[in-house]
Amino acid sequence: MASKKATAKLQLGPASKGRANNRSGAKVPRSKAAAASKQKQKSPSDPPKHASAEAEHETHPIINQVPTKVLSVLVFGNGDNSELGLGPKQTEASRPSLNPFLDPKDPTKYHITQLACGGMHTIALTIDDQIITWGVNDEFALGRDTHWIPERRDMDTVPDDDAELNPLESTPLAIPAAHFPPNTRFCQVAAGDSYSIALTDTGLAYGWGTFRDSEGNSRFGYNNFCMGLK
Secondary structure: OOOOOOOOOOOOOOOOOOOOEOOOOOEOOOOHHHHHHHHHOOOOOOOOOOOOHHHHHHHOOOOOOOOOOOEOOEEEEEOOOOOOOOOOOOOEEEEEEEOHHHOOOOOOOOOEEEEEEOOOEEEEEEOOOOEEEEEOOHHHOOOOOOOOOOOOOOOOOOOHHHOOOOHHHHOOEEOOHHHOOOOOOEEEEEEOOOEEEEEEOOOOEEEEEOEEOOOOOEEOOOOOOOEEEO
């Protein structure tokens, strides 16, 4: 597996502001420099700005190689819970079959260079640096919103083989790029029961979903789709 570097982030909030008083109790006016400094100070609620890819690579040199060979992805077995990634209508493949959404010969489809299977979901990396997921989205293992309201139908009149899966889970789709810093380059992905990991060429690892440690405690919280593992 590609090597990883441990890094750490420390976010500092604005320092507390005090006001000096003279002996008479009147407030001493701030200097123009102090007032200008206050105006430039960011609010704690301001969203953080991502550094450019060039600046990140200056801080974290490239240590991992990005895969470039496009793969053919074959699936087979039962996919009642969207595991096969064949769309909402097909839940079974009796023999190894090419996933039509990942056809390497079709320029309109995702071209996969690396993938990993979790408990009931799959994460994959594309040649154009997208992270693709499909399968069960328990505790946000897919790293994207899959909320779906099915069309109301009379279940007594709908055949069992006409049942429709959640199209947002059963179809391979990309995690929005906004969850990652601009121009992030990924080189490897991994998956567990309900979590996913993506490793960058500079050794940073991004994780989402959740997992439990040996004592049964949930770790790194699945409410945040993507958070760096430092």
